[in-house]
Amino acid sequence: MGRLFKVSVLYLAAAITVLILGDATHAAEKPSSDMQKRLQTSTEVLTEAMSEPDRNIPPEVLAQAKCIAVIPGVVKVALGVGGRHGKGFATCRTMKEWSAPGPISISGGSIGLQIGSQSLDIVLIILDRDAFKALLLKKFKIGSEVAGIPGPTGSEATLKDWRDAKILTYSRAHGVFAGVTLKGATLKQDKDGIVQLYGRYVPIEALLEGKLLPPQDSHQFLATVRKYVADAQQHSQG
Numbered sequence: 001m002g003r004l005f006k007v008s009v010l011y012l013a014a015a016i017t018v019l020i021l022g023d024a025t026h027a028a029e030k031p032s033s034d035m036q037k038r039l040q041t042s043t044e045v046l047t048e049a050m051s052e053p054d055r056n057i058p059p060e061v062l063a064q065a066k067c068i069a070v071i072p073g074v075v076k077v078a079l080g081v082g083g084r085h086g087k088g089f090a091t092c093r094t095m096k097e098w099s100a101p102g103p104i105s106i107s108g109g110s111i112g113l114q115i116g117s118q119s120l121d122i123v124l125i126i127l128d129r130d131a132f133k134a135l136l137l138k139k140f141k142i143g144s145e146v147a148g149i150p151g152p153t154g155s156e157a158t159l160k161d162w163r164d165a166k167i168l169t170y171s172r173a174h175g176v177f178a179g180v181t182l183k184g185a186t187l188k189q190d191k192d193g194i195v196q197l198y199g200r201y202v203p204i205e206a207l208l209e210g211k212l213l214p215p216q217d218s219h220q221f222l223a224t225v226r227k228y229v230a231d232a233q234q235h236s237q238g
Helices: 002-049 129-138 154-158 191-198 204-208 216-237
Strands: 067-076 084-092 102-107 119-126 148-150 167-173 176-179 186-189
Touching: 002 067, 002 084, 002 119, 002 167, 002 191, 002 216, 067 102, 067 216, 084 119, 084 129, 084 204, 084 216, 102 191, 102 204, 119 129, 129 167, 129 186, 129 204, 148 176, 191 204
Parallel strands: 148 167
Antiparallel strands: 067 084, 067 119, 084 102, 102 186, 119 167, 167 176
């Protein structure tokens, strides 16, 4: 009787363990799915932003990019000026490649004030890597501690003085891609997103310096970045 009781207890414990592990596995799958969807949307935003030759990021600009950030679906979260928030990814050049994507978020400032759209996509072309890291780690604001200006599109690269900027800012709303003012906006690393994508927290500077291999879900996003930057460099050299 005692032996039967012990066996029953062991079977019960094993069953509970399986249920707990199953629930934990299911809970871990959803964040990964969320990250995969965000990466896919970021890829689509960059592709659409480059699809119109007269209104895309000029090759002269893209060829100089040290980092690129894409933040899809930045939405109004409250009434009033600057009530927007969104999450996306950044990747930076390394010695041989583009880094694993670092999850980031943007909020506040005058994001999209001049557009008025409920939702907009944002693309950042970073010309100064150190300034970008300062934004992410020191809670600096675009236009205050770090210079950021609306980026030129199409043929505007030859008309606008953009080379002294640290960051060039773009948005896409109502199907129109253009430079946008992000004065006062705050960028920071998305720590929860990092854990979801990599299974543990990794400082975003380590990701952007290429110290981790990119996860499989990010390969299409990085391939899209490589394609457009390579095309821009070829155009600039030609």
